[in-house]
Amino acid sequence: MYRKDDETYFIVDAHVALWDARPENQRNIHGKQFIDCFYDYHRNLSPESEVWPYEDYLYQGGERLMRDLFENGYVDHAIFQPAHLGAFYENGFGQTEEAFALTQQHPGKLTYNHFFDPRFEQAGIDQLRRDAERFGLKGVKLYTAEWQGDSRGYKLDDKWTYKYFEACQELGIKNIHVHKGPTIRPLDRDAFDVADVDHAATDFTDLNFVVEHCGLPRLEDFCWIATQEPNVHAGLAVAIPFIHTRPKYFAQIIGELLYWLDEDRIQFSSDYALWTPKWLIERFVDFQIPEDLPEYAPLTVEQKKKILGLNAAAMYDIPVPAELQLAPVEPQAVSVA
Amino acid sequence: MDAHTALDAVLDPELDEPITDLGFVKSLDVDGGRVTVHLRLPTSFCAPNFAYLMASDAKDVLTALPWTSEVIVELDDHHDSDLINRGLAADAGYRGTFGHEADEDLEELRLTFRRKAHQAAMERALTVLLRADEHVDLHGVTLADLPEVPASAALLRRRAALGLPAEPSSPVLVDHDGTPFPREEIPLRLRFARSVRISIEGNSHFCRGLLRTRYPESTVEVPA
16 A cells, blocks of 8 residues: 555555566567567656666566565555467466465465466467366456467457356456456457457447457547447556656556546556556656646546455455545435425 | 658558657668668557558658659668568558458557547647636637647648538637537546546657667657
8 A cells, every 4th residue: 555645545556467478488589679668668767766777677487576565665466467479488378377476475465366378279268268267267367469379369240259258247356457458469450459459349338348458559548448348458568657758648548548438447556567566656646647737627536446455455455444435425315205 | 751750641550750759760760762761669569560550661761852863761680570571561451461450440449549639639728728717618619719839730731631611710628520418517527638638648758768778779758
């Protein structure tokens, strides 16, 4: 939790990773390029004091993760959203065993979400069933631009993806996190296109679709869809660090999200280890819409509390101490005739 | 026309800005009629279809110059550099370069971004008008009503790229076919156009920042 000016915020970091991008785990040049690209994001958008050496960036391990998130970072609960990237890394990018073991050691603090790839068809569904049981899955992270053999991506409205969603319904995996950020593939089908989220959200209304990176670089397409689909949510990963380098742009993003969605459907994410949560939380609590953007209303403390933790806590049934919850809205008195 | 000026006409489709302004032209060598250009992008994971589009557009504008006899365009440091450079050298076209991955027409992608660029330009031009008079009736605004500012000229260029009418009496707030929006939809449509504009501007911040991080010697200034 984070305290500032007599207010206390319950923090859920809804998108973190325990990755291994060290050279011995890189399968090919793409593995190096991928982590180098992440490192450029990190260097470009972080305050100078928060920039890590390259070596630290390749791998953090569980101990450092716990320290960065929970000791230094004010986080009360964090959710792993792993990307497999088996075409780039020998043992995958996200470290399943290590991350899951960590959640076993710290059950109140960490939730492990896993991934699936619909291109494995029935065998992948069978695997998903085993994974759901072993990990107690409440959510999955989908990286639709993942390379797989000759294929450089898939869509959420592909026939097999739908079969996986049906399995998710049955297995109680309610939260589908979709990477729709700066990405790489598929080639001929615009990989940033969020239209497939629209189709899936319409057809699976009992699943939550959290669009990570809130559709950037297609913010407007995302907003248009989210306005119409109440089960579509925005993850702030990669958007929130603009609070430092481009605060006015960040104000516009959060202003648009609050306009098109609402304050209940936006989730804080540091995207650790792309960034550490500490400075992002501090800056967000201090943040206000600048005066030269009068088209947006000022952010309220309640909105910040929801975004920083209460929204994701509700989605994942994470217990929130009573004193950190928002005061219940008093129902309007009903006049008795 | 010199080679650098010719490259000003090549736009990043997503950012709607010239590759020369964005710092994507790493080097340009002219030796008689032989021109060699090296392009570079903010990350090795920039979308390969966009990368190909810019590289092949660069080759086209340089080849079209009357004084060039040989044009070599190469993309550096991209995960598909070899593939793209081979395709460009052989003039293999988009599908010839990417094979089965490129089933769709690149022109469709280009059109999508021209439409976005038009919406963003429309919002910018109308915002200038709204700042001057917040009660202006946007439904009746025509090209003749726009003030002579860069935003208006930019809108005319985006309209021309889509083949929309340029007559002074043409309405400004239109969809990509030139059809005016119904009056009751105007607040929503303007609002949507604004989020398109914010999206494009944000991508530009991101790409410019990443390019400077990746290539610190890059001298391209970042506008505030």
